[in-house]
Amino acid sequence: MNTIYLYHDNFISLLCLIDYLLKNKIKPDNIKDTSYNATLLDEVIFLKIKEDSNIINKIKKNYSYRIFKIMYEVYLSNHDNKELIIYYFFLNTLKYHQDVIYHRNLRCVNLALKIAKQVGNEAHKLKGFLRFKELKNHILYAEIAPDNNVIYLLALHFKRRLPHEYFIIKDKKRNIYSLYDKKEVYLISEDNFNLNEVETSQEEKQIADLWKNFYQTIGIKERKNERCRMNFMPKKYWQYIIEMEDEL
Amino acid sequence: MEIKEKLQILADSAKYDASCSSSGSKRQNAFGNTSFSGICHSFSADGRCISLLKILMTNCCIYDCKYCLNRKSNNVKRALFTPEEICSITLNFYRRNYIEGLFLSSGIIKNADYTMELMIKTIHLLRHKYHFGGYIHAKAIPNCSEVLLKKLGLLVDRLSANVELPTEQSLKLLAPNKETKKVENIMSYIKNNKSRKFTPAGQSTQMIIGATKENDLDIMQKSENMYQNYNLKRVFYSAYIPVNKDKLLPSLTTPPLVREHRLYQTDWLLRYYHFKTKDILDEEHPNLNLLLDPKAFWALNHLEEFPKEINTASYYDLLKVPGIGVKGARRIISSRQHFKITFKDLKAMGIVLKRAKYFITCNHKYFTNLSYFKKNFIEANLVLEDKIPPINSNKQLSFFE
Numbered sequence: 001m002n003t004i005y006l007y008h009d010n011f012i013s014l015l016c017l018i019d020y021l022l023k024n025k026i027k028p029d030n031i032k033d034t035s036y037n038a039t040l041l042d043e044v045i046f047l048k049i050k051e052d053s054n055i056i057n058k059i060k061k062n063y064s065y066r067i068f069k070i071m072y073e074v075y076l077s078n079h080d081n082k083e084l085i086i087y088y089f090f091l092n093t094l095k096y097h098q099d100v101i102y103h104r105n106l107r108c109v110n111l112a113l114k115i116a117k118q119v120g121n122e123a124h125k126l127k128g129f130l131r132f133k134e135l136k137n138h139i140l141y142a143e144i145a146p147d148n149n150v151i152y153l154l155a156l157h158f159k160r161r162l163p164h165e166y167f168i169i170k171d172k173k174r175n176i177y178s179l180y181d182k183k184e185v186y187l188i189s190e191d192n193f194n195l196n197e198v199e200t201s202q203e204e205k206q207i208a209d210l211w212k213n214f215y216q217t218i219g220i221k222e223r224k225n226e227r228c229r230m231n232f233m234p235k236k237y238w239q240y241i242i243e244m245e246d247e248l
Numbered sequence: 249m250e251i252k253e254k255l256q257i258l259a260d261s262a263k264y265d266a267s268c269s270s271s272g273s274k275r276q277n278a279f280g281n282t283s284f285s286g287i288c289h290s291f292s293a294d295g296r297c298i299s300l301l302k303i304l305m306t307n308c309c310i311y312d313c314k315y316c317l318n319r320k321s322n323n324v325k326r327a328l329f330t331p332e333e334i335c336s337i338t339l340n341f342y343r344r345n346y347i348e349g350l351f352l353s354s355g356i357i358k359n360a361d362y363t364m365e366l367m368i369k370t371i372h373l374l375r376h377k378y379h380f381g382g383y384i385h386a387k388a389i390p391n392c393s394e395v396l397l398k399k400l401g402l403l404v405d406r407l408s409a410n411v412e413l414p415t416e417q418s419l420k421l422l423a424p425n426k427e428t429k430k431v432e433n434i435m436s437y438i439k440n441n442k443s444r445k446f447t448p449a450g451q452s453t454q455m456i457i458g459a460t461k462e463n464d465l466d467i468m469q470k471s472e473n474m475y476q477n478y479n480l481k482r483v484f485y486s487a488y489i490p491v492n493k494d495k496l497l498p499s500l501t502t503p504p505l506v507r508e509h510r511l512y513q514t515d516w517l518l519r520y521y522h523f524k525t526k527d528i529l530d531e532e533h534p535n536l537n538l539l540l541d542p543k544a545f546w547a548l549n550h551l552e553e554f555p556k557e558i559n560t561a562s563y564y565d566l567l568k569v570p571g572i573g574v575k576g577a578r579r580i581i582s583s584r585q586h587f588k589i590t591f592k593d594l595k596a597m598g599i600v601l602k603r604a605k606y607f608i609t610c611n612h613k614y615f616t617n618l619s620y621f622k623k624n625f626i627e628a629n630l631v632l633e634d635k636i637p638p639i640n641s642n643k644q645l646s647f648f649e
């Protein structure tokens with residue numbers, strides 16, 4: 001039998017569960033959110049635990065902001081066993097405190113650091129590669145399909161950058177939207193949000209064409225280097241980078 | 249002329265300037281901010297990062313620099329942006345997240361000050377009418393007056409002047425209207441006035457490589473001097489691309505890209521690895537080895553300093569190991585206080601052993617029989633493993649800037 005512990009599909013719920021398991025010295029075979037499809041070999045346990053968002057401050061205060069960030073980034077990753085990785089990372093954090101990040105000889109610590117880095121890298125890449133278009137009602141709209149669930153990180157970045165614009169970012173892989181209303185950023189699933197009009201204005205096409213033209217012009221043909229470009233701008237992102245559309 | 253054609257002409261004539269980084273500044277405004285670590289928005293067909301709208305205000309020019317497409321004697325179509333046009337394109341691109349900001353340079357129209365004033369007017373509009381908080385890098389026009397430098401510096405994140413060629417002699421030959429001293433005056437002015445408000449992201453410069461006869465020693469000595477004297481953030485090296493025919497210019501068919509790449513690698517060594525030009529180049533060997541990167545080449549010729557023991561070598565010694573960078577060295581130092589590092593751990597720590605393994609021991613063990621620790625064995629293996637592209641020397645390692 002595999003003992004699987006369940007949490008509500010959010011970060012705080014996961015941290016509170018892990019905290020509880022560690023305090024009670026329970027070693028789970030796995031940890032999954034409530035959408036998990038149990039098999040006959042699973043024993044599924046859903047504990048009633050008080051979920052307190054204060055746990056985040058505790059982690060930041062007792063260990064470091066960096067430790068919190070690593071846990072959060074692993075949580076946003078698409079790794080199958082991300083919850084278990086956070087569990088073991090947390091376990092080692094109890095032992096080594098903020099120095100846990102130097103213990104790369106421990107497999108689970110190293111894995112957590114690696115995954116966190118990948119997530120951070122993807123978010124950073126998309127801060128550059130994401131493309132907004134202006135809808136008829138002047139709202140900025142962008143679509144992405146990242147490997148990891150980085151939409152919230154991106155929304156926070158654009159909130160700081162464009163505080164006086166309304167914007168919507170859609171994650172096509174996960175069917176979630178991030179909205180910004182010039183005050184707050186909201187995350188909404190497709191079921192609760194209906195965006196029927198993504199029509200853009202005439203001006204939009206002109207500006208996009210101007211940009212595509214700039215993009216074509218700026219490359220120096222004597223230095224053409226396809227491998228290098230691919231390296232920095234992998235093809236999986238191209239479908240959302242408007243200047244690359246035509247090359248797909 | 250339509251805006252599309254203008255942009256085409258003025259982007260085309262700006263594209264040879266290599267400096268495109270957007271890091272090192274913290275600015276926040278109603279419309280836009282800068283990212284301290286820099287963001288690349290796209291990569292052009294040549295693999296270079298695009299982060300700024302890189303344009304000239306005009307490609308009209310009263311000068312006649314031999315290597316330049318915009319020189320007076322060339323019969324090319326000329327265009328001039330109005331300040332409002334530049335603002336409009338910048339803001340529209342920025343809002344859609346195409347760019348991080350603006351890179352504005354210009355040919356010289358009427359005279360240096362007139363040109364500078366047009367640039368200032370444009371950037372002033374962006375900052376004060378449109379409250380633009382994105383990144384702006386402007387090129388100072390040589391021979392402009394100090395008052396204007398001051399004005400422009402207060403508006404932009406980075407202000408810089410290009411030395412263009414490594415020696416005064418070459419400059420006289422190919423850019424007879426320019427003087428090294430004038431460029432250096434601009435650089436000292438910027439250095440002496442840099443503050444949180446005045447060019448917070450500092451200055452950089454560019455040198456064209458391969459248009460004149462200087463060797464790598466000349467070039468790196470020039471860079472070293474400039475880093476010391478003017479506190480430059482970066483020197484950009486730009487492989488000469490023939491756009492004009494002139495009896496004073498070399499007739500190259502392909503730009504010297506490998507050489508450019510090796511110069512960038514040497515430049516890294518000066519800035520982050522505590523090397524000096526004289527460690528790498530001297531009168532007897534005035535040019536970099538094209539087959540091996542400069543650090544590997546140096547290490548091969550100083551094998552008496554190796555192998556370094558990973559668990560005890562100092563930070564500076566670790567930096568001398570080919571394949572170990574600043575991040576890697578820091579990681580090793582902080583990890584080894586907690587456990588003894590083995591080859592396996594190094595791999596787990598993300599340190600690439602391909603080249604490093606020949607120059608280190610872990611707990612006094614070499615990766616293979618120590619009798620192989622010989623120059624010809626290591627050299628043969630290194631040359632095999634050092635493949636040039638797809639490395640882009642011009643990439644931004646924002647972590648360091």
Ligand code: SF4
Pocket residue numbers: 309310311312313316317318319320354355356423
């Ligand atoms: S000053 Fe020289 S390099 Fe600059 S635009 Fe004029 S001709 Fe070209």
